Amino acid sequence: MKPRDSKSITRRDLLRGAATGVAALTLGHGLNASEHSSRPPNIVFILADDLGYADLSCYGRPDIKTPNIDHIGTTGVRFLQAYANSAVCSATRTALITGRYQDRLRIGLEEPLGGNPHVGLPPEHPTLPSLLKKAGYSCSLIGKWHLGVLPKFGPLQSGYDHFYGFRGGGVDYFSHSFGSHEDFWEDEMPIHQAGYMTDLLGGHAVEVIEGYAKSKQPFLISLHFNAPHWPWEGPGDEAESRRIQESKGGIFDIDGGSQKIYRSMVEEMDRQVGRVAQTLKATGLSENTIVIFTSDNGGERFSDTWPFTGKKTELLEGGLRIPSVISWPAKIPQGRTTDQVSISMDWMPTLLEAAGAQPDPAYPLDGMSLLPALVHNQAPVPRKLFWRYKANAQRAARDGEYKFLKILDNTFLFNVVDDPLERANLKERQSDIYHRIVHEWFEWNSSMLPEVKESVTASFDGKQLADHFGAKPPDGAPDNPATPDD
Numbered sequence: 001m002k003p004r005d006s007k008s009i010t011r012r013d014l015l016r017g018a019a020t021g022v023a024a025l026t027l028g029h030g031l032n033a034s035e036h037s038s039r040p041p042n043i044v045f046i047l048a049d050d051l052g053y054a055d056l057s058c059y060g061r062p063d064i065k066t067p068n069i070d071h072i073g074t075t076g077v078r079f080l081q082a083y084a085n086s087a088v089c090s091a092t093r094t095a096l097i098t099g100r101y102q103d104r105l106r107i108g109l110e111e112p113l114g115g116n117p118h119v120g121l122p123p124e125h126p127t128l129p130s131l132l133k134k135a136g137y138s139c140s141l142i143g144k145w146h147l148g149v150l151p152k153f154g155p156l157q158s159g160y161d162h163f164y165g166f167r168g169g170g171v172d173y174f175s176h177s178f179g180s181h182e183d184f185w186e187d188e189m190p191i192h193q194a195g196y197m198t199d200l201l202g203g204h205a206v207e208v209i210e211g212y213a214k215s216k217q218p219f220l221i222s223l224h225f226n227a228p229h230w231p232w233e234g235p236g237d238e239a240e241s242r243r244i245q246e247s248k249g250g251i252f253d254i255d256g257g258s259q260k261i262y263r264s265m266v267e268e269m270d271r272q273v274g275r276v277a278q279t280l281k282a283t284g285l286s287e288n289t290i291v292i293f294t295s296d297n298g299g300e301r302f303s304d305t306w307p308f309t310g311k312k313t314e315l316l317e318g319g320l321r322i323p324s325v326i327s328w329p330a331k332i333p334q335g336r337t338t339d340q341v342s343i344s345m346d347w348m349p350t351l352l353e354a355a356g357a358q359p360d361p362a363y364p365l366d367g368m369s370l371l372p373a374l375v376h377n378q379a380p381v382p383r384k385l386f387w388r389y390k391a392n393a394q395r396a397a398r399d400g401e402y403k404f405l406k407i408l409d410n411t412f413l414f415n416v417v418d419d420p421l422e423r424a425n426l427k428e429r430q431s432d433i434y435h436r437i438v439h440e441w442f443e444w445n446s447s448m449l450p451e452v453k454e455s456v457t458a459s460f461d462g463k464q465l466a467d468h469f470g471a472k473p474p475d476g477a478p479d480n481p482a483t484p485d486d
Contacts, residue, residue, distance in 0.1 A: 040135065040218040040355045041328060042289040044209075044280070045347070046273060047096075047222070049089060049144060049170075049229035052299020053321040054306045055266060061304050064263050068274035069293050069325065075334045076291075076327030077374055083398075084297040085344040087312055087319035087389055088112045088458065089169065090146045092296045092344050097127045097147070097158070099348030099365040103388065103448035111313075111390055112169055113146060114456040120148015123157040126360040128348045129220055130159030135357035138217045140208050141165065143201045143224035156187060160222075163187055164204050166197075170226055172251050173197045173233040174241040179250045196235050198227045198265070202272025206279045213283035218355070223276065227269040230300070232257030234264030254464060262302035288330045290354060292347065295322040301465060307420045313459040315387050315396040315405060316422060328354070331375050340373040340380040341398065350374075386444040390451050391459035391474035397441040402426075404437040413437070438484050451478035 054060045058070035058078060085095035085102055090113040094102040098121075102108025107119050121127070129139035140162040141155040146169050148154065155163040166176065166183040173196050176184040184191050193200060205223050212219040231244050231253035240261075244253055273293065280286045298319040299305050300312045310316020324342065326332065331354075345367035352359055353369045372378040387396040395406040401417040413427040413434040427434045457476055462469045 039288060040137070041330065042212070042218055042285055043132075043137075043220045043351055043355070044205075044276060044289060044291045045220065045222050045351075046276070046291070046293045047143075047224040048269065048293070048295045049224070049226050050297065050300040050303065050312055051228060051266070051295035051323060052303025052305045052311075053308060053318065053323055054304040055228075055299060056323050058325070059323050060306065063259070064266050066266065066270040068270045068277060071277065072273075072291050072293050072327045073325035075329065076325060076332050076336075078337045079324040079326075079342055080337055080339050081341045082294065082322050082324035083320050083341070083343045083385065084295065084322050086111065086387065087297050087314055087394075089144075089296045093144075093147055094121060095343075095345040095367075096296075096347060097121065097129075098125060098363070099128070099345050099352075099359065099367045100363065101345065101366045101386070101448060104366075106449065107147060109390075109449060109452060109455040111455065111457040113148070116454075116456075117149050117152075120153030121158050123153070125158070126363050127159045128351060129222070131352060131357050131359065132220050132355055133159055133161075135355050136218060137220050137355065137357075138162075138212065138215070139220040139222075141222045141224065142205050142208065143222070144169075144226055145224075150188065154188065162208070164208075165201065165224070166226070170229050170231075170251055171197060172231055172241055172245065173226070174238050175245060177245070177251075196268070198225060198268050198272055199235070201225055202269075202275050205272075205276050209276065209279045209285070210283060213285055220351075225269050225272075228262055228265040228300075228302075230257070232261045232265070232302070234261050235268050236264075237261065257302055259302055286329060288328075290326065290328040290351070292324075292326045294324040294344075296344075298322060309421055311460070313389070313391060315389055315394040315407070317403075317416060317420060320387065320396075326374065328374075333377065336377070338373055338380065340370065341383040341385070342370055343367065343383075343385055346370050384440060386441055388445065388448075388451075390455065390457040390476065390478065393479040395441060395445075397437050397444070399437050399440060402430075402433055402437060404434065404441060411438075435484075442482075442484060446482070450480045453478055 056066045056069055058073050084092045086092040088111045091102045091108050094108040139160045141160045143165040145155055145167045164186050168178050168183050171178050171183050176182050231251045233241050280289050297312050305318030308317035308321055310318035349365050349367050349369040353371050359365050382400050385398045392408050397404045401415050403414045403416045405412040412425045414422045459474050460468050461471045461473045
């Protein structure tokens, strides 16, 4: 396929699902009688890449200004205990789009998905966009996919009507390439379009919203930025882009970046979020549009993860805790925070319920709907959540206020509410709680796919990050004990 210029939303029919969508709305799939008279909400789901818990000004970052993202929280709800499903991107994206633990699927074992063309999100698996389409929605993905490559895997194979973005784990912000090849697509056609990737994605989201507003279709827009993922390039850093391309032939940028560059990357993403918000307001859609902003995992090297330790690829709180804000003026009271523990896979049941759509009973959801806490301000519900990460044989579980953590052969029990830094190991002092949660983790793990040697796993070592002195690259070996004593 030859690359082509992209001048408009798409040269195909962006709303090609409109006819079937109207029919579904007429039939009332997923709507009860009391909801027939009200229009289903539009949904704009904005996902940052590798953004740390405290990288937004509303979460305490003093040197980064994010007024537009902050506004989502001040006109809605800001989560104080939001988790990612994984400490790395494609695994979390699997959980986000399916509403299930990523370890139920082969692609979910990739940490992250590498170059294996045979692994991806199965097209037959129900997804958030495919189920919303049954309820009359049109669905667009703008930005990062990273759940498998053509011809078998892709956004259009998994429920989206329209795709504009890149398929891999990251691209250069100016050349839109990963290594020697450009990775920029409109639907299933490669395209070439000059510009800074963050701005291109924001601008396309504006065009798509305007198109949906004219069609009067309810819609899902998944706006998945690559910011602030490496390479560390701000809007004016084309020279740095050329340096990285010429010296490395790729985008892994271990000798680049700074706090100043990182700040410019995050603030430019915030400006694009502001453009989206302004377009929703100008088209009269703000009141009945759910807008969510969050991250796919914890922060990377220039991120602020305070008051936590750990980063991306680690099951310490800093690798899992993420910023998360939501607004829905028609339903959600504004100006609140919530201590409800949440996780990426909760968004699918939450949004399906808000849209009046139904999950597929053949694929039971692991997440829970957050609407009771958001709309009705109900008291937080205690959660039991589980994680594993193949690099360094990491395991974790959260049960109420307590967290079990294992890294290599080191095991811990923390009260992460009282001790978010994960310093006081309560394993011996509260051994009954420790053993109970360990048993729960093994029971959960027995229902997941086993780890496999073939899957990619990544972590930081002492050569990459000075504060990881002594850490070695992971060997990638699976660790599948059946009981705590194995």
